[in-house]
Amino acid sequence: MANTFPTKRTLLFAAILAAMASGGIGSQTASADWGSLVHQMHVGYHRNVAWPDPFNEVDAVQTVMPFEAMKRNGWRMHNTIGHELFRGGDGALLAAGQNRVRWIATQAPEGRREIYVLRGVTQEETQSRIKAVQEAVDGYVLAGQPQPQVLVTTIEPATSPGVVATKINRERLEQMAAPKLPTTSAAGTTGVTQ
Template sequence: MRRTILLAVATILSTLAASSASAQQACPPSVGYETNWKYDYYRNKIWPEPFRAMDTQSVLSYFDTQRDKGWRLNNTLGASMFNPQTQQLTESGKAHVRWITTRAPRDRRVVFVLQGDSQAHTAKRIESTQLAVSEYVPVGALPQIYLTDEDAPGSSGAYQTAVHRAINTSVPSPRLPAAPVTSSSGL
């Protein structure tokens, strides 16, 4: 008898606890106009707080995308980093691969290779890049190599040298203007 009473009391208490827990839902209970009015009032009173985290995340996601695209362009081996005849890495391409594999942050050590004009050119570029990467990272996991169709902005060093020299030769040599002649009256 005593066990039956204890079991009945425990069942009633657990039912009451479950009903009070379900009353703490985020949705307003459909009790009546006054309850819905209070719910709307308090929700409007704290209005910006529930949505502030979502707004912040939506703004910051654009910066994350820009950062990722910037690293992708920075780690891209473009057309100027490959020899046009052999599709092998040039010295500047090897230096860029060395920087990516040794100096870039660990989570950004990914190499992007610009696709060649044909499948054979692309295969030679990938092979040349893999050899350079394995040269600079002899032990451990190698950085991933991906193909891309977007060339990194920039130009070859030979072109930049020619432009710089042309600018330097076209600059006139500096001269001071002639001093004006003043007449003194002696007073």
């Protein structure tokens, strides 16, 4: 009982000898598998030593991707010409629609100059909306500049009536605390107000 170490060593040595003897039977496949095993161990070692460097760039791209999608969707909503910017029936642009198209065609970042036209009730109305926007773009874009694409969308931008927006803004201004000067300065001397 006191001398169990040599027994374990003997069993381990016997297992290694048995593995080597059985490897001699199919030496062609065993050597190929052995080389593959050594190669995989070598690759695994170097991956572990280099960690996390090989994965930083992939992680950074995956972290940024949702934000890029949000930016794209935000610009799409911003550049959508909705129902309220067209005259009912014939699809002509109203003055506010003309201003929005002009801003997109001339002021938006060049990579974001896509104009989305909200689909009309009928196909004819949609086509007249596209034609009105395209004519407006032709008048605003200078020669030699790339023309913004005019695309059709069914995603309506979130809007609210001006009355509601004005009410919210006024309530915010009414609840804002009045400005007040401090009674003492940072140095501890008495301030302007007492």
